[in-house]
Amino acid sequence: xxxxxxxxxxxxxxxxxxxxxxxxxxxxxxxxxxxxxxxxxxxxxxxxxxxxxxxxxxxxxxxxxxxxxxxxxxxxxxxxxxxxxxxxxxxxxxxxxxxxxxxxxxxxxxxxxxxxxxxxxxxxxxxxxxxxxxxxxxxxxxxxxxxxxxxxxxxxxxxxxxxxxxxxxxxxxxxxxxxxxxxxxxxxxxxxxxxxxxxxxxxxxxxxxxxxxxxxxxxxxxxxxxxxxxxxxxxxxxxxxxxxxxxxxxxxxxxxxxxxxxxxxxxxxxxxxxxxxxxxxxxxxxxxxx
Amino acid sequence: xxxxxxxxxxxxxxxxxxxxxxxxxxxxxxxxxxxxxxxxxxxxxxxxxxxxxxxxxxxxxxxxxxxxxxxxxxxxxxxxxxxxxxxxxxxxxxxxxxxxxxxxxxxxxxxxxxxxxxxxxxxxxxxxxxxxxxxxxxxxxxxxxxxxxxxxxxxxxxxxxxxxxxxxxxxxxxxxxxxxxxxxxxxxxxxxxxxxxxxxxxxxxxxxxxxxxxxxxxxxxxxxxxxxxxxxxxxxxxxxxxxxxxxxxxxxxxxxxxxxxxxxxxxxxxxxxxxxxxxxxxxxxxxxxx
Numbered sequence: 001x002x003x004x005x006x007x008x009x010x011x012x013x014x015x016x017x018x019x020x021x022x023x024x025x026x027x028x029x030x031x032x033x034x035x036x037x038x039x040x041x042x043x044x045x046x047x048x049x050x051x052x053x054x055x056x057x058x059x060x061x062x063x064x065x066x067x068x069x070x071x072x073x074x075x076x077x078x079x080x081x082x083x084x085x086x087x088x089x090x091x092x093x094x095x096x097x098x099x100x101x102x103x104x105x106x107x108x109x110x111x112x113x114x115x116x117x118x119x120x121x122x123x124x125x126x127x128x129x130x131x132x133x134x135x136x137x138x139x140x141x142x143x144x145x146x147x148x149x150x151x152x153x154x155x156x157x158x159x160x161x162x163x164x165x166x167x168x169x170x171x172x173x174x175x176x177x178x179x180x181x182x183x184x185x186x187x188x189x190x191x192x193x194x195x196x197x198x199x200x201x202x203x204x205x206x207x208x209x210x211x212x213x214x215x216x217x218x219x220x221x222x223x224x225x226x227x228x229x230x231x232x233x234x235x236x237x238x239x240x241x242x243x244x245x246x247x248x249x250x251x252x253x254x255x256x257x258x259x260x261x262x263x264x265x266x267x268x269x270x271x272x273x274x275x276x277x278x279x280x281x282x283x284x285x286x287x288x289x290x
Numbered sequence: 291x292x293x294x295x296x297x298x299x300x301x302x303x304x305x306x307x308x309x310x311x312x313x314x315x316x317x318x319x320x321x322x323x324x325x326x327x328x329x330x331x332x333x334x335x336x337x338x339x340x341x342x343x344x345x346x347x348x349x350x351x352x353x354x355x356x357x358x359x360x361x362x363x364x365x366x367x368x369x370x371x372x373x374x375x376x377x378x379x380x381x382x383x384x385x386x387x388x389x390x391x392x393x394x395x396x397x398x399x400x401x402x403x404x405x406x407x408x409x410x411x412x413x414x415x416x417x418x419x420x421x422x423x424x425x426x427x428x429x430x431x432x433x434x435x436x437x438x439x440x441x442x443x444x445x446x447x448x449x450x451x452x453x454x455x456x457x458x459x460x461x462x463x464x465x466x467x468x469x470x471x472x473x474x475x476x477x478x479x480x481x482x483x484x485x486x487x488x489x490x491x492x493x494x495x496x497x498x499x500x501x502x503x504x505x506x507x508x509x510x511x512x513x514x515x516x517x518x519x520x521x522x523x524x525x526x527x528x529x530x531x532x533x534x535x536x537x538x539x540x541x542x543x544x545x546x547x548x549x550x551x552x553x554x555x556x557x558x559x560x561x562x563x564x565x566x567x568x569x570x571x572x573x574x575x576x577x578x579x580x
């Protein structure tokens with residue numbers, strides 16, 4: 001099947017019926033807010049993280065405060081499981097660890113008829129609908145179709161930054177993790193996601209794993225990857241700042257691109273895959289700007 | 291919900307109705323066949339790969355022949371896209387490249403009523419059923435339920451090894467890739483998967499990316515990661531051999547483990563996720579043996 005531009009237009013507008021009405025900004029790229037952008041310096045490279053105060057304000061506020069204090073400088077990634085997560089935090093139950101207040105979960109927010117997002121797919125395993133909201137992968141479940149109410153939450157795609165916790169819901173403090181493998185969507189809604197990597201994900205992937213397989217020597221904790229420095233971008237000297245723009249997932253350019261991705265018109269696809277999209281398998285582009 | 295061992299037993303036997311009857315070997319671990327195991331030495335670590343001659347015999351035969359010739363020693367990973375694939379091969383259109391015969395696709399094999407696999411999930415986006423066959427993630431689609439016929443194929447989970455190709459179906463030769471990101475399942479059935487990483491996946495994840503984002507300097511090809519050596523394990527001097535056993539995905543231990551994974555009985559899950567499993571999100575354990 002050849003998908004014409006006209007057809008893509010129709011598909012795009014269909015996708016937008018319930019979800020795009022409030023999206024005003026049609027620019028292809030979106031400038032990050034430097035005051036909600038983190039520069040993470042690892043021994044082997046630099047990583048830029050976009051925080052999400054619009055979704056998880058209390059987690060972002062506490063995380064930024066810790067970053068400003070230099071809390072994470074020298075902290076190691078002490079639970080790094082290939083294909084799963086790279087987690088960092090102070091020594092468990094240390095004074096430093098216990099000094100940080102606990103945070104209440106931030107997820108599963110209620111939405112009304114004015115809420116919108118860029119819908120990508122219906123009926124994935126974990127949600128009635130998936131898509132993007134301000135470049136974050138989200139899931140959406142209608143609760144009352146007539147009233148237009150529902151609930152939404154951020155989903156655990158590779159590259160997201162979330163706060164670890166104890167068994168209790170409201171027990172996160174300072175230990176955080178990046179998802180480094182196939183999306184652990186079963187954690188959706190019970191962990192607070194509060195950011196995502198927008199630059200340097202390969203350096204997150206290169207963090208030393210801490211788990212040895214059966215029969216192998218345990219990894220020496222002196223080999224764990226330590227954070228050299230974690231800073232809010234506005235606090236970084238101008239010459240060392242990294243300025244990133246990310247794809248605007250509310251733009252018509254983006255919608256067109258995901259519809260092309262869904263329909264795989266390139267001749268490489270001598271047999272077409274099913275026209276479905278895994279929200280965690282859609283790369284979101286970043287670009288470096290002066 | 292608390293899932294009792296008895297309930298797990300019932301679930302396991304339900305899972306097996308159509309799929310486990312022919313699985314005889316109930317041992318928890320499976321020894322790899324050294325003659326179909328590859329030792330890949332990278333500058334930063336060693337990787338062990340299990341080949342799949344039972345699924346893709348011609349690809350495995352040609353790959354092993356190339357490995358034996360030392361064809362891949364010094365070859366670079368020249369297309370490495372974070373979150374997608376790490377691909378290696380000789381210089382495009384070089385004499386070396388053109389010297390290798392083209393391979394016909396090996397996927398989508400027909401099955402009859404004697405065929406069995408360990409079913410994990412129904413109705414994922416890309417297949418009626420997913421599961422494991424000899425530790426490889428497979429998808430299955432019945433074609434005639436009464437006769438018990440169907441078709442099956444290997445799926446693109448992280449860590450699989452597959453042959454790249456040109457636009458034509460039967461155009462693979464020597465260029466191969468590892469999946470390093472969220473499963474690109476849209477490639478299922480149109481690419482030949484012929485192995486998977488069973489040890490050292492973190493070293494595959496640390497391969498130098500070759501794609502720069504817009505606005506950044508292009509990656510210097512002299513920085514590409516080169517293969518130090520690729521050998522069939524039986525050709526490696528005994529003292530340097532790495533012996534791996536992998537989880538036997540046909541065992542009752544494995545079935546029990548995935549059912550526990552599905553139902554998440556640990557108190558950490560203060561709210562239970564939907565009882566579904568993404569076949570690419572189930573870690574398969576390996577262990578090192580003398």
